[in-house]
Amino acid sequence: xxxxxxxxxxxxxxxxxxxxxxxxxxxxxxxxxxxxxxxxxxxxxxxxxxxxxxxxxxxxxxxxxxxxxxxxxxxxxxxxxxxxxxxxxxxxxxxxxxxxxxxxxxxxxxxxxxxxxxxxxxxxxxxxxxxxxxxxxxxxxxxxxxxxxxxxxxxxxxxxxxxxxxxxxxxxxxxxxxxxxxxxxxxxxxxxxxxxxxxxxxxxxxxxxxxxxxxxxxxxxxxxxxxxxxxxxxxxxxxxxxxxxxxxxxxxxxxxxxxxxxxxxxxxxxxxxxxxxxxxxxxxxxxxxxxxxxxxxxxxxxxxxxxxxxxxxxxxxxxxxxxxxxxxxxxxxxxxxxxxxxxxxxxxxxxxxxxxxxxxxxxxxxxxxxxxxxxxxxxxxxxxxxxxxxxxxxxxxxxxxxxxxxxxxxxxxxxxxxxxxxxxxxxxxxxxxxxxxxxxxxxxxxxxxxx
Ligand code: GAL
Numbered sequence: 001x002x003x004x005x006x007x008x009x010x011x012x013x014x015x016x017x018x019x020x021x022x023x024x025x026x027x028x029x030x031x032x033x034x035x036x037x038x039x040x041x042x043x044x045x046x047x048x049x050x051x052x053x054x055x056x057x058x059x060x061x062x063x064x065x066x067x068x069x070x071x072x073x074x075x076x077x078x079x080x081x082x083x084x085x086x087x088x089x090x091x092x093x094x095x096x097x098x099x100x101x102x103x104x105x106x107x108x109x110x111x112x113x114x115x116x117x118x119x120x121x122x123x124x125x126x127x128x129x130x131x132x133x134x135x136x137x138x139x140x141x142x143x144x145x146x147x148x149x150x151x152x153x154x155x156x157x158x159x160x161x162x163x164x165x166x167x168x169x170x171x172x173x174x175x176x177x178x179x180x181x182x183x184x185x186x187x188x189x190x191x192x193x194x195x196x197x198x199x200x201x202x203x204x205x206x207x208x209x210x211x212x213x214x215x216x217x218x219x220x221x222x223x224x225x226x227x228x229x230x231x232x233x234x235x236x237x238x239x240x241x242x243x244x245x246x247x248x249x250x251x252x253x254x255x256x257x258x259x260x261x262x263x264x265x266x267x268x269x270x271x272x273x274x275x276x277x278x279x280x281x282x283x284x285x286x287x288x289x290x291x292x293x294x295x296x297x298x299x300x301x302x303x304x305x306x307x308x309x310x311x312x313x314x315x316x317x318x319x320x321x322x323x324x325x326x327x328x329x330x331x332x333x334x335x336x337x338x339x340x341x342x343x344x345x346x347x348x349x350x351x352x353x354x355x356x357x358x359x360x361x362x363x364x365x366x367x368x369x370x371x372x373x374x375x376x377x378x379x380x381x382x383x384x385x386x387x388x389x390x391x392x393x394x395x396x397x398x399x400x401x402x403x404x405x406x407x408x409x410x411x412x413x414x415x416x417x418x419x420x421x422x423x424x425x426x427x428x429x430x431x432x433x434x435x436x437x438x439x440x441x442x443x444x445x446x447x448x449x450x451x
Contacts (some may be wrong), residue, residue, distance in 0.1 A: 020404025022083030033066035042094025047189035057419035087129035097133035142201035171212030228298030237308035246318035277427035298361030303335035363409035
């Protein structure tokens with residue numbers, strides 16, 4: 001697998017032998033088999049059925065990880081990647097969200113986990129990566145406080161089933177994205193809109209992080225438990241006061257709201273006045289219930305954002321200036337390539353006393369990949385990873401809280417409302433044949449990991 005053009009300058013050994021290196025995926029983006037073996041419908045199944053995905057695509061077969069998991073895990077092994085982060089599909093385990101357990105779903109994840117273990121790959125499991133069972137959404141989903149009870153039941157079923165094999169758990173994937181895009185902006189499933197929906201969903205998601213942690217620990221006190229946040233460095237468009245203030249508000253929303261809630265620091269209501277209404281959803285005792293002493297947090301960093309004031313954006317009066325508009329180097333998602341962001345976010349989050357350990361649980365890029373004579377020479381992705389890992393190393397030298405890094409993603413997959421156009425994989429998927437082809441970035445990561 002050695003390739004002279006893809007030889008990394010920095011080696012993983014520069015991070016010490018205990019540093020965690022891995023690769024990430026999620027259930028909905030890879031599994032397919034959306035109505036197979038007793039799986040119940042989830043909010044994304046309905047969203048796709050309604051034609052809400054770009055080009056009317058669906059995730060219904062995705063990369064078919066459901067059937068191809070063994071091949072994919074054997075590729076992880078062949079590449080020498082020691083840790084694999086993936087998620088469980090709630091509706092595959094509890095088709096109605098609560099109540100009846102789908103034994104076929106439990107058996108399926110046992111096979112996935114057992115295959116990891118057989119190959120010597122450590123499973124890191126996300127409990128909720130955005131695919132809420134549809135029947136729960138019919139009752140209000142994340143806006144209904146009963147989600148606290150539904151979620152506790154789901155977590156408990158999973159940890160009882162897999163806790164003897166899985167030692168690393170992540171409770172939620174990026175609460176801001178699924179509550180913001182799904183319940184405020186209507187861009188993601190379930191396609192709800194408005195401040196009330198967002199505030200209710202956000203507060204319940206915050207509470208569920210602590211509930212998830214405590215449920216796991218009650219069953220397996222030795223489990224290593226975290227939760228993940230999307231985050232990015234925020235810069236003001238220029239030094240005008242209005243733009244600086246706008247950047248402060250975006251920073252509070254993206255980088256502070258959820259972590260500060262679980263650290264017991266409250267929501268950043270002085271920066272974002274509209275957040276004050278979240279109190280309408282708070283009951284006595286919630287402030288205490290929000291506090292969650294996680295073993296680690298996962299940061300998911302892709303870019304930085306430049307922010308300017310805008311009267312047209314409700315509540316926030318701030319907008320992101322797209323990278324293409326700023327004419328800076330960017331990925332196919334129009335996300336600026338700005339490696340310093342990973343350093344700055346680690347620095348920012350590690351400054352919280354209550355944050356004990358940080359893993360970068362996602363970092364990666366979508367570029368236009370071409371297969372030429374059987375080879376995918378994705379040099380832009382290699383440079384992206386190389387530069388971000390160099391910044392990660394800079395952070396590593398300054399704080400011992402940073403303990404690991406996972407590339408997003410193992411394979412190309414279903415990029416939510418963007419469908420299949422965006423390819424983040426180290427491994428290319430031909431969606432017609434489901435053939436896997438190793439990109440040069442995978443070879444690069446593999447050499448980087450080798451001693
Ligand atoms: C994250 C998300 C992943 C993946 C990635 C790339 O926000 O957790 O599922 O889609 O972004 O956009």
